[in-house]
Amino acid sequence: MPRVFVSGFGVVSPLGVGRAAFFQGLKEGRVAIRRVDEDLDLTGIAAKVAAPCDGFDPVAFLSPKRAKRLGRTSQMAVVAARLAVEEARLDPR
Structure with missing residues (x-):
């Protein structure tokens, strides 16, 4: 293997x-799961609880133009990948 x-x-x-923010949240024992049936449009979804990433601002990491072109899930994936590459000190080129 x-x-x-x-x-x-x-x-x-x-x-x-x-x-750092993630591990600090774990250390503090924060719970991100909450009722969201009044906060979000859950049409067609049976779940009434979720753990939304309310504090995520894609424009803090991406240009406004790029952020607008991507869906929220793609924004999160691109930002997570970028953070991993930066932390690894890899040259993304």
Whole structure:
């Protein structure tokens, strides 16, 4: 089995964006799950609880133009990947 070395950690989560914010949320025992049936349009979705990433602002990491072109899930994925690459000190080119 090939070995894997994790050199960067990118997190976009309900507890925070980035490694430090995420682990601080864990350390404090914060719970991000809450009722959202009044906050979000859940038409067609049976769940009434979620853990939304309310504090995530894609424009803090992406240009407004790029953020606008991407859906929210893609924004989060791109930001998490970018944070992992930066933390690993890799050249993204």
